[in-house]
Amino acid sequence: MQAPTEDLSTEEKIKEAARKIFLQKGFAGTKIRDIAEEANINIALMNYYFRSKEKLFEAIFQEALYELLGKTLQILNDTNLSFEGKIRAVVANDMAVMRKNPLLPSFVFAEIHTHVEKIVKDFPQIIDTNNLHFAQQHAEGVQLGKYRNIHIDHIFSMMMGMSIQPFLEKPFWEVQYAGQDAEKLFEEFIANHEKIVVEMLLGYLIIK
Amino acid sequence: MQAPTEDLSTEEKIKEAARKIFLQKGFAGTKIRDIAEEANINIALMNYYFRSKEKLFEAIFQEALYELLGKTLQILNDTNLSFEGKIRAVVANDMAVMRKNPLLPSFVFAEIHTHVEKIVKDFPQIIDTNNLHFAQQHAEGVQLGKYRNIHIDHIFSMMMGMSIQPFLEKPFWEVQYAGQDAEKLFEEFIANHEKIVVEMLLGYLIIK
């Protein structure tokens, strides 16, 4: 039935299963026996390949974090993109990532408290937002009277918040449109949402 | 040292402790012995008063949900408030609630998956957004060319998302401003954020 997993290496099978369960249930809610069952392997193999539940979780969490934030930070530092171009690209990228994996934001933000220090070590830019090329472009634009003068962190919060929220609310969506083609409707909603978010952000930030 | 808890009834002491731990660690991450220790009571008393960990959690979760959404829905149905007034009031209320309890949004959205059906039963309006007075006002305004014609759910997602996001990111904030008066700085940020969010929403939604 699910042939594709058959030819994966044991390590990959474990990772894939762990990712699925961890994202659904979080670290504390995940039992290693659930992962083992999902991956069709013996429990002992988990420790053979990853030493402990915690180590396995860290591997999964780090990948999830990169998936959610890695490309975003890259875009925000891309010197070939304009201020406006970066906003469009970040929102488009975030939406694309979460479309592929709707559980990503709630998983990351639920587990974040237990891992802040480590995340900051891996992604110092998360804290050092002022050093991003995006922030410099914004500051220059403000000087020229092109962009509204607000702290860059407000922009991040608004941009991320508006992009993420529909995925946090997705469970309700699925109840509301159960029976109908909820997935397709959600997909359409997200496509619209992306346009609106960008339009709203640019409309507010760029002074005409 | 923490005298105030002394004169609470046992049931209240348990609830207060449970609330604190559940909000920090979620359902699966919470051990009833942690709650008992926090409340300074015998473990057996938990089951004496609440029958089970799950029942206790449900009591806490429902209160948290009411805290986060109850007033919001009330405002959105308040026929004495204008469309614009509702937006101002909702954002102000959400910010006030989360200022008092910054863990509320991440807790609720992390545990939401396991409780969607129950939530929808308690808050049918969450799904039935079109029947809110707010939605009717919006629809009328659209007809008159006063308000931008987008689906009401986009407005909710944007409004909630922008309000919630700073609190989801708060752990980073605390690392960034550790040592300095992080709480005070965050408080200032939130005050600014509230103004910006309202200004941006109204600027986008109201056609001049």
Added chain:
DNA sequence: TTTTGATTTAAACAAATGTTTAAATCAAAA
């Protein structure tokens, strides 16, 4: 074919976790 090392398995282990028990304590009514 034999040997070697990596991989996989079943079983067991110790610790933890939610729950229950039966007895002890307490406070108010009789």
Added chain:
DNA sequence: TTTTGATTTAAACATTTGTTTAAATCAAAA
């Protein structure tokens, strides 16, 4: 004072859970 029922306690219970073990299996090198 005695009695009654509610409250609290220490201890025990049965499961669950992450981890380890020692043996079995496998595949490739000698």
